[in-house]
Amino acid sequence: MDGPLVFLSQFMERKVVVRLKDARTLEGRLLGFDEHLNLVLDETLERNDEAGRRLGRVVVRGNNVLALNAPPGPGAPA
Secondary structure, eight states, X not given: OHHHHHHHHTTTTSEEEEEXXXXXXXXXXXXXXXXXXXXXXXXXXXXXXXXXXEEEEEEEOGGGEEXXXXXXXXXXXO
């Protein structure tokens, strides 16, 4: 399980986009994660097909995550 944890550590304090099983998308700054791949996001914006809303700081259970994307930007890993 070290592979995904090392991979996620590259994106600490960066903006990430998380796609969930229920078709929602969360955009926020990755503050932390654990061995179960639960995520802590800050400044989070939730989007679905109809609308979006600001959530602030959230904890996302790892088994609800389908995909995590970190758009390129300043400080992006090579």
